Amino acid sequence: MNSTKITTRAFHAVIGDNSPGPDGHHAGFNGIWSLVPAGTTTNIFGPGLAGLNLEHYINGRDEDKKKDNILFDPRRSPMELHRKSATSIVLHQPPTAFYGVESWTEFTIHEPNTIDMAFRCVPRKEIDPNGWMGVFWATYVKPREDPYAHFLGYESPEQVEPTWLQTDGTNMVYSRDAKVPLRFPGPMRDEAMATTDKRRWAEPFYYCLWGEYAYIVMFDTAHDIGMYSGDVRPPRSWNPWDFQMNIHEPRVGAEYRLKVRMIFDRFQGRDWVQEEMRKWRESLR
Numbered sequence: 001m002n003s004t005k006i007t008t009r010a011f012h013a014v015i016g017d018n019s020p021g022p023d024g025h026h027a028g029f030n031g032i033w034s035l036v037p038a039g040t041t042t043n044i045f046g047p048g049l050a051g052l053n054l055e056h057y058i059n060g061r062d063e064d065k066k067k068d069n070i071l072f073d074p075r076r077s078p079m080e081l082h083r084k085s086a087t088s089i090v091l092h093q094p095p096t097a098f099y100g101v102e103s104w105t106e107f108t109i110h111e112p113n114t115i116d117m118a119f120r121c122v123p124r125k126e127i128d129p130n131g132w133m134g135v136f137w138a139t140y141v142k143p144r145e146d147p148y149a150h151f152l153g154y155e156s157p158e159q160v161e162p163t164w165l166q167t168d169g170t171n172m173v174y175s176r177d178a179k180v181p182l183r184f185p186g187p188m189r190d191e192a193m194a195t196t197d198k199r200r201w202a203e204p205f206y207y208c209l210w211g212e213y214a215y216i217v218m219f220d221t222a223h224d225i226g227m228y229s230g231d232v233r234p235p236r237s238w239n240p241w242d243f244q245m246n247i248h249e250p251r252v253g254a255e256y257r258l259k260v261r262m263i264f265d266r267f268q269g270r271d272w273v274q275e276e277m278r279k280w281r282e283s284l285r
Helices: 270-284
Strands: 003-007 011-016 031-037 053-058 080-085 088-093 101-110 114-123 132-138 149-154 163-166 205-210 213-220 224-229 239-248 256-266
Touching: 003 080, 031 053, 031 101, 031 256, 053 101, 114 132, 149 224, 205 224, 205 270, 213 239, 213 270, 239 256, 256 270
Parallel strands: none
Antiparallel strands: 003 011, 011 031, 053 132, 080 088, 088 101, 101 114, 114 256, 132 239, 149 163, 149 205, 205 213, 213 256, 224 239
């Protein structure tokens, strides 16, 4: 079994590994294969693509951009899908071919509108010539009117109270405490995953809009999180809603974790977004 369907009051979805699938789903794209608002037949993701897709392991090495099998190591290495329960699916990836990272990604569905993602990984070999390892997730969305991610953040170090901001389509947005900029001497140093926005997020969440719907992503981890959502410029047929976890001084055999909550529903205002974040925080205590 390479994929499984799930349904909530707010959406229908398919969760799958990185195998090719029906309806033109491309090999390599894992996580949420499709996300369809209830009452419609429209997948919000790009054709054959995915959301919360484990896309890259990176560490700034020189050959990252030169060799596709290195840059897309999680795409190229096999995954195993296990249906743990009626509401929980696990993707296990044995140590990847290049970076040698083993991972487990558990998706748990909650009514009426939520998918929780619990990720843990263990490096099985040395991989940090620049002192860090990045884990990058991509979400490929069909373009709509507003391509950016909205977040509470600071325009400058002097700002005391956060305000609502939006990503600029170019740079990763980190917290004030993040260890950035990253040491990134390789040819990908000009790509979004290597860049750092001068602004900082104040709370570990963002939301994006797709028509009347909101796609909210919240984070809980001990590691640095970078948020990114890009511009839609021809000939691109999709819009990225991405994020990246940076592990500093990773050790072979150590386990690293990230929890994500994704909510997809009709947008009910920014107060609703903040309240959802507050409720999740309470549930994690």
